[in-house]
Amino acid sequence: MxxxxxxxxxxxxxxxxxxxxxxxxxxxxxxxxxxxxxxxxxxxxxxxxxxxxxxxxxxxxxxxxxxxxxxxxxxxxxxxxxxxxxxxxxxxxxxxxxxxxxxxxxxxxxxxxxxxxxxxxxxxxxxxxxxxxxxxxxAPRAEIPDPLGALSGREREVLKLIAEGLSAKEIGQQLSISAKTVEAHRTSLMRKLGVRKATELVRVAVRYGVIEV
Missing domain, CATH: 3.40.50.2300 (Response regulator)
Structure with missing residues (x-):
């Protein structure tokens, strides 16, 4: 069975x-x-x-x-x-x-x-x-876009919660980390995903299926 x-x-x-x-x-x-x-x-x-x-x-x-x-x-x-x-x-x-x-x-x-x-x-x-x-x-490996593949598990968690509208303090409380650490993850996410504004992280999250709308 x-x-x-x-x-x-x-x-x-x-x-x-x-x-x-x-x-x-x-x-x-x-x-x-x-x-x-x-x-x-x-x-x-x-x-x-x-x-x-x-x-x-x-x-x-x-x-x-x-x-x-x-x-x-x-x-x-x-x-x-x-x-x-x-x-x-x-x-x-x-x-x-x-x-x-x-x-x-x-x-x-x-x-x-x-x-x-x-x-x-x-x-x-x-x-x-x-x-x-x-x-x-x-396909040639260099031509395959995989923006989420560069993220750690914790970064994916933070990205999802950012996209859901939680503040750094709320994310920190949910993940048992400090707000300062959340901000560091957000900065890393922006760098890895190639965005200049934190608000653009939501667009990326929706586009690649991290959250549904």
Missing amino acids: TSILIADDHGIVREGLKRLLEAESDFEVCAEAADGREVLEQVERTHPDVVVLDVTMPRLGGLETLEHLRAAHPDVKVVLLSVHGEPPVVQSAAALGVHGYVLKNGCATEVVSAVRAVTEGGSYFSPSVARQLVEQLR
């Missing part, structure tokens, strides 16, 4: 995924999570075989959660589920070692196919995502 943790901040999506997956006789949903930090807690508690993880999550984003899971639980298979098919997001996920990437605008059965593929030791990427990865391999 394959145990699965479903992570999405929308309850109706989790319920739909649970029904879809448990229609398979050898699949069992062992836990659910509504944000990234809850995912990490539930993985520690329930030890699932597979985590189906939404890219856009509160508190700790999908890519950041993926990074934590790959470091602390390398045996757990991770399938990202997302409305985002932008190259930087896909490339960042692939670089972090994701096992599967399914677009929400695809067929529902793709999720089942992805979970089954990664359980059997393979991988699964929605067709358009797979094409992007192939094109990435074919």
Whole structure:
């Protein structure tokens, strides 16, 4: 029996995924999570075989959660589920070692196919995502834009919270760091993402799927 943790901040999506997956006789949903930090807690508690993880999550984003899971639980298979098919997001996920990437605008059965593929030791990427990865391999490396790939996990967290409108003080309280450290991360983000104004970080975050609008 394959145990699965479903992570999405929308309850109706989790319920739909649970029904879809448990229609398979050898699949069992062992836990659910509504944000990234809850995912990490539930993985520690329930030890699932597979985590189906939404890219856009509160508190700790999908890519950041993926990074934590790959470091602390390398045996757990991770399938990202997302409305985002932008190259930087896909490339960042692939670089972090994701096992599967399914677009929400695809067929529902793709999720089942992805979970089954990664359980059997393979991988699964929605067709358009797979094409992007192939094109990435074919293209000269210097020509591949990957602005998010240069960010650390903490910088991605700060970027997401900035884009959500939190102040430096509020971000510091949420991440248990000082406001001064938040400002340092913001300066680093502006340099790495090539923007001159802090307000432009929001535009970058929306463009590359760090947050939804």
